[in-house]
Amino acid sequence: MRILLTNDDGILAPGLAAMRRQLVTLGEVDVVAPATPQSAAAHAITVPGPIAVRHVRVGEAFEGYAVDGRPADCVKLALGPLLPHRPDLVVSGINDGANVAINVLYSGTVAAAAEGALFGVDAVAVSLERGESMDFDRAAQIARHVIERLVTAPPGGDAATPARGKLSRRRGWLVNLNIPALRPGVPRGLRVVRQSTQPMQDTYSRHEAPDGRSYFWLEGAFDESAYESATDLHALCEGYVALTPLHFDLTNERLLEQMNAAQFLKSDVSIA
Ligand code: MN
Numbered sequence: 718m719r720i721l722l723t724n725d726d727g728i729l730a731p732g733l734a735a736m737r738r739q740l741v742t743l744g745e746v747d748v749v750a751p752a753t754p755q756s757a758a759a760h761a762i763t764v765p766g767p768i769a770v771r772h773v774r775v776g777e778a779f780e781g782y783a784v785d786g787r788p789a790d791c792v793k794l795a796l797g798p799l800l801p802h803r804p805d806l807v808v809s810g811i812n813d814g815a816n817v818a819i820n821v822l823y824s825g826t827v828a829a830a831a832e833g834a835l836f837g838v839d840a841v842a843v844s845l846e847r848g849e850s851m852d853f854d855r856a857a858q859i860a861r862h863v864i865e866r867l868v869t870a871p872p873g874g875d876a877a878t879p880a881r882g883k884l885s886r887r888r889g890w891l892v893n894l895n896i897p898a899l900r901p902g903v904p905r906g907l908r909v910v911r912q913s914t915q916p917m918q919d920t921y922s923r924h925e926a927p928d929g930r931s932y933f934w935l936e937g938a939f940d941e942s943a944y945e946s947a948t949d950l951h952a953l954c955e956g957y958v959a960l961t962p963l964h965f966d967l968t969n970e971r972l973l974e975q976m977n978a979a980q981f982l983k984s985d986v987s988i989a
Pocket of ligand 1: 725726755756757812813826
């Protein structure tokens with residue numbers, strides 16, 4: 718199995734190195750990651766270019782491509798001109814911080830995985846909730862167990878098996894894996910749950926710069942008293958690893974049906 722490893726915290730991030738150490742037990746790993754931190758880049762891409770790419774050695778640990786671009790750029794380049802072979806799996810992470818609920822929309826970690834799935838490669842986004850200590854090695858072991866399970870028993874069964882020659886039409890599966898802040902007794906287990914849509918409570922603190930201008934610093938938090946059960950946010954809060962299958966079709970199916978049933982366009986709306 719060939720695995721493309723990327724992230725949004727940059728190629729020097731400890732979470733990426735820890736994930737790589739575990740993934741090499743599953744297959745051949747190529748690293749293509751942003752040269753600099755790109756958290757909250759979401760699904761941005763660098764257009765119009767150019768995108769500088771350097772082949773780098775990260776300490777004595779590994780070699781890879783450092784991309785002067787966004788997480789989704791990394792996956793685009795890796796599936797395109799950069800690598801001589803197509804990966805069987807994209808792994809993005811391990812992100813420094815959880816990517817649950819509405820943060821899924823802001824996350825560069827999830828977007829990089831989504832980019833893989835969009836182009837037919839199964840993909841996993843991996844994030845570790847912030848805690849007192851960030852034990853990326855232990856988180857990577859947990860992630861590896863889940864990834865092993867996902868690739869040996871793929872979600873969707875046969876439907877997830879690529880039909881050769883039809884790769885361009887196939888979508889890969891995309892799962893978002895979040896590991897709770899590690900402490901004794903945690904994780905308590907694994908839950909397969911939906912994404913919470915609970916927004917964060919945004920708090921901006923206001924400061925004065927030495928030149929007199931104001932600047933703002935965003936510190937968002939979730940209202941723990943309002944957690945919906947059976948969601949990624951709730952599972953993480955209870956100390957469970959949260960696994961959420963995602964898709965990137967944003968269509969509101971219920972509204973689509975209602976609008977078609979009501980013959981929305983044929984009634985009063987003139988588009989002529
Ligand atoms: Mn990040």
